[in-house]
Structure formats: structure tokens, C-alpha cells
Amino acid sequence: MKNKTWKVVQIVQFIIFLLMSTWIWIRAIDGTGTVQTIEAKLISFGVWGSFYLLVLLVEWVIYFLVKRSKK
Numbered sequence: 001m002k003n004k005t006w007k008v009v010q011i012v013q014f015i016i017f018l019l020m021s022t023w024i025w026i027r028a029i030d031g032t033g034t035v036q037t038i039e040a041k042l043i044s045f046g047v048w049g050s051f052y053l054l055v056l057l058v059e060w061v062i063y064f065l066v067k068r069s070k071k
Contacts (some may be wrong), residue, residue, distance in 0.1 A: 013055070017048075021045060021048060021049075024041060024044050024048060025041055
């Protein structure tokens, strides 16, 4: 049951990542009122992608530590 929940959480996180990435790419003006050029969009996407990868790394480390401790 827990493994199924883990997969569902990962899928939901990936969907949120895709939705936010799409929103970053299609917005014309960001929250500060700055016009979004391609360079600004790529920087924003890089920051967003780095954050997502950091969250995934922490989750996988915790997952493997819990999995190892149960053996």
C-alpha cells in the first residue's frame, strides 16, 4: 500500500512540475511586472527545475533510508 501511495505522490508532483513549467513558459509578464524574454524564461525554468530536482533528491534519499532500515 505504501509503495502505491509513493508512486501516486510522485506522479502528482510531476504533473505539478509540468503545469508550473508550462505556466512559466507561456506567461508574458512575471509577478514583478518584468516582460519575459526567452532568456528570462530559461532562467526561471532553470531555477524551477533545480528546485524540483532537489525535492526529488531529498525524497529518494529518505525513501532509500526507510527502505534500508526495514530490512
